[in-house]
Amino acid sequence: GVEKFPKERIAEDMVPGLAIGLAWTRVGGDILYIESSLSEGKGKLILTGNLGDVMKESATTALSYIKANADKLNISKENLEKFDVHIHVPEGAIPKDGPSAGITMLTALVSAFKGKAMKKNLAMTGEITLRGKVLPVGGIKEKVLAAKRSGVDTIILCADNRRHVEEIDPRYIGGVEFIYVERMHEVLHYALGIETF
Amino acid sequence: GVEKFPKERIAEDMVPGLAIGLAWTRVGGDILYIESSLSEGKGKLILTGNLGDVMKESATTALSYIKANADKLNISKENLEKFDVHIHVPEGAIPKDGPSAGITMLTALVSAFKGKAMKKNLAMTGEITLRGKVLPVGGIKEKVLAAKRSGVDTIILCADNRRHVEEIDPRYIGGVEFIYVERMHEVLHYALGIETF
């Protein structure tokens, strides 16, 4: 049994391991928190939060991207091997799926491994690939409106999603800045201030 | 085959590893015991009691939170690695699911690792997150009434559940104290007397 709660404001307290994405649900867009934490272990990836297979694959792909680019990201291979990584997506009663949380999961993981918090009032949505390209995703209008309502002031999107933003009446999204990216390292640059190239 | 038994009074004998939650079933609210025990092993998590996937994920998340905050909780990493942890939820004939036992599972695990019993006549309900935030849950009215009937005198809830308590006729819950929390360390403070920050 799950009751409805009023729309939440975006979190003020950004901590390492936390990243903020945007979800597209049956009842509109919503803020999507991705939490990650490290604990001593053997490089295992633990995924919770009622996630579907495609969303789990996004997390696996994000971790492989980090491993394959560990040098550029200045993340030590020792840490990748000696920590277990847990990614949790809160509100466990709600099933979640799809590839659009990819860049958010990547950001959460890099944030955890680097111990660096994501910028405040920022949200993002986009599919990731293993070679570092960001792909466009659906539900842009609903996601952007939900972000605006929640207090988000900056949104990272795939460049191929620009035309979906341009279809939204500008009066509804005044004051929101859009950052269009093509590559995953751009996301990490804007969200975490990390320079990889 | 399972027969009905009369409503039970809350347990008098609190021991380390035991925590008391509140469940919301088809026939109303109920007391929910969460038991945990440690035995020499390899850090494995064993979950029994006819638990659904979401409830199992709560347990996994609680354990990751403890591992990631082991220093603050003053729980040795050696113990986290050398013990297997078993969480059992009694009344195995009844399927149980949902995220609302999260703070109860966390309390049971910390109680087991610290060897410290939870306060008597206390019950709780709330979803946990990996970053330590407590989320509101459903079925508050039924849970609170069941707690009162069973002899509970203090209930820990998420601050976002306060308005659900305020909708209950005060005549039915006289003498029950409500503690509203936002963070998981507050739960551990009230339930176990543990200071983490």
Place this chain on the structure above:
Amino acid sequence: GVEKFPKERIAEDMVPGLAIGLAWTRVGGDILYIESSLSEGKGKLILTGNLGDVMKESATTALSYIKANADKLNISKENLEKFDVHIHVPEGAIPKDGPSAGITMLTALVSAFKGKAMKKNLAMTGEITLRGKVLPVGGIKEKVLAAKRSGVDTIILCADNRRHVEEIDPRYIGGVEFIYVERMHEVLHYALGIETF
């Protein structure tokens, strides 16, 4: 294909690892043998006999209880680690489930680890918990009548099941002694003569 066989008398030859419970089937109550054996291994638990998930969880819980109470039970941790434990419930063609064999499984396991046979003409039924409490179960009337017919002279039950026995016409259960318990160590005391506290 399975044929019916005439109601069996309770076994005369109690050996270490064997315990006798009571089952509640569609056609009435029945004697339920729980067999366990140890063999050199790595502490693995093997469960056979067409057991449902809830019954398997009872076995897992019984083993965790033994591990967590190894000192009190005077069972060496070395033995718990170096033996594989097999629990088999005969009559493999018949599916079995439910938590009511819990105290019988616990008794069978402790009997195997201690090398001590259970008392003759004794049977039991009750759910176990991880913290050592015995919970009431259903089907008491059918189970007790089947026990009487099979030659059982002593039955261990949860104290909360006393009222279900008192509802049975005394003429049908003359000569049967009932032992009502609240804790699992009481079961081990009566069935195996083991003192743990």
Place this chain on the structure above:
Amino acid sequence: GVEKFPKERIAEDMVPGLAIGLAWTRVGGDILYIESSLSEGKGKLILTGNLGDVMKESATTALSYIKANADKLNISKENLEKFDVHIHVPEGAIPKDGPSAGITMLTALVSAFKGKAMKKNLAMTGEITLRGKVLPVGGIKEKVLAAKRSGVDTIILCADNRRHVEEIDPRYIGGVEFIYVERMHEVLHYALGIETF
């Protein structure tokens, strides 16, 4: 696609690891070959031949019985640990299930570990238990008639199955000897000439 083949005569060439049971199929009784072989490994049990879960559990139980009685059977624990055991039931296109091949599987395994072939023209059917008791099984009439047709001259059965044999018209089973057993070591005595007690 599977075609019918004429009823086969029982195998003349008994080798270590091979045992002959009796099956009860939709179209009557049949000879059931149980094959086992050992190969260097780690004590793993491999089961093939389109076996259902109950039949697989019989094999697991047979192996545990052998492990728990290794001393009496004069089978070295080193061999039990260093060999993988494969049990295959030929005619892979036909699904097989039920507990009645238990004593045949036990015989096949002991035959393999002892390197001793089973007696010729012998067949058997009966459920096994972990404590060494043989239980009665169904389909006796069909199984016995199929055994007779195939050239079997001796059949091992559970003592509780005697009355099912006595219901068969003696004219159909002239010349067949029945050995009724209560314990698994009796099976090994008659089939393999092994003395365990």
Place this chain on the structure above:
Amino acid sequence: GVEKFPKERIAEDMVPGLAIGLAWTRVGGDILYIESSLSEGKGKLILTGNLGDVMKESATTALSYIKANADKLNISKENLEKFDVHIHVPEGAIPKDGPSAGITMLTALVSAFKGKAMKKNLAMTGEITLRGKVLPVGGIKEKVLAAKRSGVDTIILCADNRRHVEEIDPRYIGGVEFIYVERMHEVLHYALGIETF
């Protein structure tokens, strides 16, 4: 999406690890290639090609036969332990099942371990057992006609399948030689020129 391709001629280029069987499909008989390869590993068996459970069990049984008869086959146990074995059955879009590829899988595996190619223009079909007996299979007429059409000049079959060949009009199978076998070592003798006894 899979299109039809014209009936293929049997492969000219036999290499170690490749064996040729006969399949029985909804649209008639067909040539069935079984490929196997070894790579440094830990004795793992990898099965691909859209295989059903029964066909996978044939492969497992073939490998156990080789392990149990390694000495006779002059295959070193070191090689059996240090190589992973992959069996692939091409045309991955087509589901395949049944036990009739057993002798072909055995031949492919022995061919790979011995580094010896199978004879050209030979095909085979037959179920294997763990003790080395070859069992008859179905679909003989369709398989034999497909073999003839594809250029096969020699076919290995179980002796119990002889009568199915004799039911085929001889005009359709002129020039094809049939080799009837009872034991698996005969297959290896004819197909690979290996003497094991």
Place this chain on the structure above:
Amino acid sequence: GVEKFPKERIAEDMVPGLAIGLAWTRVGGDILYIESSLSEGKGKLILTGNLGDVMKESATTALSYIKANADKLNISKENLEKFDVHIHVPEGAIPKDGPSAGITMLTALVSAFKGKAMKKNLAMTGEITLRGKVLPVGGIKEKVLAAKRSGVDTIILCADNRRHVEEIDPRYIGGVEFIYVERMHEVLHYALGIETF
């Protein structure tokens, strides 16, 4: 929720680990990117991108081919053991299956292990086998037209697919070069410039 995006041009930026295939979907042909990356590990194969079992088997087969031909490919066995290999097929919301990506997966893997990028403006489609033969696949017309539209100038196909290309009106595929192959090493020669024989 997944929206349509305009037909993409083939990628300009070929990097090691990336190969370009052709897919046949319900709405016509499409470019199919296969990405692979290596990270320190234990030779594990990770497959993501919403892949069906047959497509996963293609990847397993490609990796076994590489392992069995490591010497010819001049790929060190140490690298095959010490790296985990991840193959991801982007656009995770779209289920993908079938064997036709086989040669593309092989090319992606060899490209990753050799650190050598595939030629630009090249695409391919074909099933692989364990022994190195390329098999024809379906949907050639749709795949070729999609390749042409996307800017592909060279397509590698199985020789048995030549007749399907010859059925396409030449006006639609002017300027596209077709390379017909029979063996997997030819693919690696044309796509990566690797000589293996």
